[in-house]
Amino acid sequence: MSDLSIKPMSGPVHSAIPSSGPALGPSMECASHCQLIDFQKQQYEKARLHAIRARMAETEMEYRTREMIDGALYLLQKPLNVVQAMSNNLNRCHLQDQDQNREHHCTPMEYALDEALESGHAAIETLRLSEPDKKHVVHGPVNVNEAIRDCLVILADDLAYNGIVVDWRAKSDLPMTFGDEIGLRILLRIVLSNAIIAVGQEGAKGRDVSIRSTTAQDGMIEISIHDSGPGIEKSLRAKVFEPFFTAWRGTKHRSGMGLAIAHQILTELHGEMEIRSNGSSGCFLCITMPAC
Known part of the structure; x- marks a missing residue:
């Protein structure tokens, strides 16, 4: 595997091009020109990778936020489903009492379950609203x-x-x-x-x-x-x-x-x-x- 590191040239770019003195021969001019092109390519590659890193960091943060909210919604929904099932059972008992003309008094558990359901649904709605919008990506x-x-x-x-x-x-x-x-x-x-x-x-x-x-x-x-x-x-x-x-x-x-x-x-x-x-x-x- 080839070396993946990007090594900038040592010394200033213009050091091989004297401002005065005897004219450079064709071979020296060609070497200086190639050296300058190589340096420009290296600088371009550095800038390209820097831009890619920045875009990756921003996009990954969006993915991470979205996935964490979706995961939290999934985990929160599980216990909420259990609470809902318990509340439904108590409501069925309430309806049976009404059918049999028996007076029904709400128990502390029913109040607690209703409050838990209300808080849970409010939390889910808040999480959904906080989820970042999915940006349009050009493919x-x-x-x-x-x-x-x-x-x-x-x-x-x-x-x-x-x-x-x-x-x-x-x-x-x-x-x-x-x-x-x-x-x-x-x-x-x-x-x-x-x-x-x-x-x-x-x-x-x-x-x-x-x-x-x-x-x-x-x-x-x-x-x-x-x-x-x-x-x-x-x-x-x-x-x-x-x-x-x-x-x-x-x-x-x-x-x-x-x-x-x-x-x-x-x-x-x-x-x-x-x-x-x-x-x-x-x-x-x-x-x-x-x-x-």
Whole structure:
């Protein structure tokens, strides 16, 4: 794999172009011109990656906020359904008393259930109103290999700090996919960040991450990410995509939203993601998406 780091030239750009003195020969002029072009390319690449980082951070925050609110609504609805069921049972008893001409007096439990239902529905409505509007995103052809490369450059410091060796094998004529280029980069950044965490977990077999980007037999684009971490139990392989669920051990400040966001982005790209068994240790995550 080629070096992904971007190294600016040392020294001022104009140092190779003297303001006075003898004229430069053709070879020196060509070298100076090439040096200037290389520097301009490096500066452009820095600016491009900086812009991508900023857009990714903003968009991921929107996804995270939306997913957290949706997850909170889902979790809040569960106990509210139980309270509603209890209230319905008490109401049926009330109706039976009326049919039998018996006087019914509301109990403290009924008052408490009614108050809980009212508060719960008000909280749900408040959460729904606080959910950010989904911005209109312009979709277009996205170069998948370029998106992978950008994410590896963005994560280069984390990979180096953790001593992780990345083996990326990309199909040179990989077709493009149609969708949101920033969303795809966020998806890839999340799953690659998970691979970095995985190789640092207890039970890891090494510090390796392999990436394959190719086309499947049905023409779909396939990205597989295999890390040498401890792997994920088969019973948890579907659950890890649920909001607020995390299988990490000994890690703090993990909300369990990463793969939920990645799954949502991939759904918008009309793709699928699953954790498969490939006969080796670690986690083997496979992402498929349609080609243009």
